[in-house]
Amino acid sequence: MDTQIIIAIVIAVLVLIALVAGGVALTRRRRISLSDDSGAQRPVDGTTPQVDKSGGYKAGSGFSFSQGGGSGVGLAVPPEPPSTTPQTTEPPTTQPPTGERTEVDGQPGVGDDASVPRDSVRRGIQNVDLPADDVLTDDVPDDTVSEVESPDATAARSTSDTRSAPDTTVEVPETPAELFEAPAPDADTLPDTERPAETAATTTAPVEPETAPAVEEAAAPAPIDEIAPTAGRLGRLRGRLSRSQGAIGKSMLGLLGAGDLDEESWEEIEDTLLMADLGTASTMAVVERLRTELATGSVRTADQARAVLRHVLVQQLRPDLDRSVRALPHAEGPAVVLVVGVNGTGKTTTTGKLARVLVADGRRVLLGAADTFRAAAADQLQTWGERVGADIVRGKEQADPASVAFDAVAKGIDTGVDVVMIDTAGRLHTKTGLMDELGKVKRVVEKKAPVDEVLLVLDATVGQNGLTQARVFAEVVDISGVVLTKLDGTAKGGIVFHVQEELGVPVKLVGLGEGADDLAPFEPEAFVDALL
Numbered sequence: 092m093d094t095q096i097i098i099a100i101v102i103a104v105l106v107l108i109a110l111v112a113g114g115v116a117l118t119r120r121r122r123i124s125l126s127d128d129s130g131a132q133r134p135v136d137g138t139t140p141q142v143d144k145s146g147g148y149k150a151g152s153g154f155s156f157s158q159g160g161g162s163g164v165g166l167a168v169p170p171e172p173p174s175t176t177p178q179t180t181e182p183p184t185t186q187p188p189t190g191e192r193t194e195v196d197g198q199p200g201v202g203d204d205a206s207v208p209r210d211s212v213r214r215g216i217q218n219v220d221l222p223a224d225d226v227l228t229d230d231v232p233d234d235t236v237s238e239v240e241s242p243d244a245t246a247a248r249s250t251s252d253t254r255s256a257p258d259t260t261v262e263v264p265e266t267p268a269e270l271f272e273a274p275a276p277d278a279d280t281l282p283d284t285e286r287p288a289e290t291a292a293t294t295t296a297p298v299e300p301e302t303a304p305a306v307e308e309a310a311a312p313a314p315i316d317e318i319a320p321t322a323g324r325l326g327r328l329r330g331r332l333s334r335s336q337g338a339i340g341k342s343m344l345g346l347l348g349a350g351d352l353d354e355e356s357w358e359e360i361e362d363t364l365l366m367a368d369l370g371t372a373s374t375m376a377v378v379e380r381l382r383t384e385l386a387t388g389s390v391r392t393a394d395q396a397r398a399v400l401r402h403v404l405v406q407q408l409r410p411d412l413d414r415s416v417r418a419l420p421h422a423e424g425p426a427v428v429l430v431v432g433v434n435g436t437g438k439t440t441t442t443g444k445l446a447r448v449l450v451a452d453g454r455r456v457l458l459g460a461a462d463t464f465r466a467a468a469a470d471q472l473q474t475w476g477e478r479v480g481a482d483i484v485r486g487k488e489q490a491d492p493a494s495v496a497f498d499a500v501a502k503g504i505d506t507g508v509d510v511v512m513i514d515t516a517g518r519l520h521t522k523t524g525l526m527d528e529l530g531k532v533k534r535v536v537e538k539k540a541p542v543d544e545v546l547l548v549l550d551a552t553v554g555q556n557g558l559t560q561a562r563v564f565a566e567v568v569d570i571s572g573v574v575l576t577k578l579d580g581t582a583k584g585g586i587v588f589h590v591q592e593e594l595g596v597p598v599k600l601v602g603l604g605e606g607a608d609d610l611a612p613f614e615p616e617a618f619v620d621a622l623l
């Protein structure tokens with residue numbers, strides 16, 4: 092009997108011990124302590140000697156280009172090898188498109204700045220400052236940004252082009268009337284600022300019939316300067332993410348390495364991620380994964396915590412997404428890339444930078460300046476084209492942007508280029524008329540060739556508003572990739588997470604500066620490494 096009591100007591104004590112041990116273990120799972128495991132790898136507190144704290148964005152590879160899919164032409168045939176011989180095809184002659192505009196009554200014109208009153212005096216042609224003269228050695232002729240080039244001047248300059256089509260003024264076949272559904276607005280009913288006659292009066296472009304603005308080509312002029320190899324370029328981008336590094340990387344590592352992680356700490360981690368613009372969904376997902384990983388693993392040191400954080404962030408950025416830019420030609424024609432976005436996000440700059448990469452890759456590029464509202468925008472693109480060695484098709488101010496885009500693709504097909512990149516006018520996503528017009532640009536181009544890539548250019552510094560923009564653009568033109576610019580100027584690099592989470596569209600490229608080579612392919616691992 093005594094023995095039975097003793098056994099019962101022993102069992103009770105063992106059960107009690109087991110319960111206490113279980114409780115302690117559970118508590119530990121929620122409360123994570125980190126300690127230093129070596130003299131060389133201390134918790135991140137700002138004084139720790141780490142291998143690379145510069146936030147250098149070092150992509151492991153160069154840009155990735157692919158061939159567009161879907162209804163694309165010639166998909167079964169591999170892309171043509173890069174053309175290296177000067178192009179001699181004589182472009183067809185054309186009847187230029189009319190200067191009709193397609194906007195809806197009461198809506199600003201394409202490229203309108205929301206802050207500029209509709210009835211204000213139209214801006215004339217102006218010089219456009221281009222970045223990165225240090226990496227671009229060509230002298231750009233003074234007249235290149237002032238007005239549409241005369242055929243003679245273009246011809247003279249084109250003789251020095253050793254790379255691509257030297258043709259001068261190009262007349263493009265008349266665009267089928269059915270492609271342009273919107274009726275030409277009655278000049279009498281237009282606001283003063285929209286009348287073609289007034290536009291002609293405010294510019295210094297050569298006088299041409301008002302009703303027949305020509306689409307002209309600015310041929311690439313002088314021999315093209317050397318383009319920095321990708322590896323060198325990425326090296327120069329070191330430290331450009333330092334602001335986001337501080338806001339996300341250092342803060343997170345500081346919190347994770349501070350010691351016990353109680354509920355308050357997790358709330359702080361959440362706040363940090365939200366402040367860095369990751370958005371609610373991404374923040375919750377990251378925190379959840381972190382909690383799970385830290386609880387189940389044997390994470391006890393700051394370095395282990397860093398590794399876990401890196402893994403979680405990389406996974407959240409979905410490294411499985413295809414980030415190649417669909418800019419490789421089809422058997423029957425060039426790839427077509429449409430660049431869209433609101434005003435001032437960096438569309439033209441990105442178009443120029445990407446054209447530069449493609450040319451360096453041995454591709455022949457034709458630029459389409461479908462911003463027909465601001466002459467300066469087309470001038471800016473033209474200068475980029477001249478510097479990187481890409482021809483350009485541009486229209487008169489007030490020309491239908493869809494018409495110019497169509498003509499650019501037609502010219503690209505005729506002259507056998509590898510890729511046509513169409514830079515569209517900045518437009519506010521809130522303006523229905525302008526968004527309709529953008530939809531039309533894409534539809535019209537698709538009558539000539541499939542659009543392989545629609546790149547939405549988002550300014551990372553605008554934060555959450557970029558998401559709103561992205562949603563609207565995605566609806567109208569079915570964007571296939573995002574270019575996040577100005578990441579060098581913001582601490583909110585977390586927007587990358589948010590954009591992808593919300594849209595499911597991959598961020599393909601990032602802009603990290605104003606220089607011609609400050610464009611990098613987006614790679615989750617390299618990006619996260621730059622942050623941590």
Ligand SMILES: Nc1nc2c(ncn2[C@@H]2O[C@H](COP(=O)(O)OP(=O)(O)OP(=O)(O)O)[C@@H](O)[C@H]2O)c(=O)[nH]1
Nearest residue numbers: 434435436437438439440517576577602603604605
């Ligand atoms: N810091 C920084 N500046 C950039 C970047 N990309 C573009 N910019 C600058 O942003 C400004 C606007 O660039 P644009 O290319 O003219 O923008 P856009 O979208 O074509 O403008 P609109 O045609 O007027 O809508 C220029 O001063 C560019 O140099 C970037 O990645 N980083």
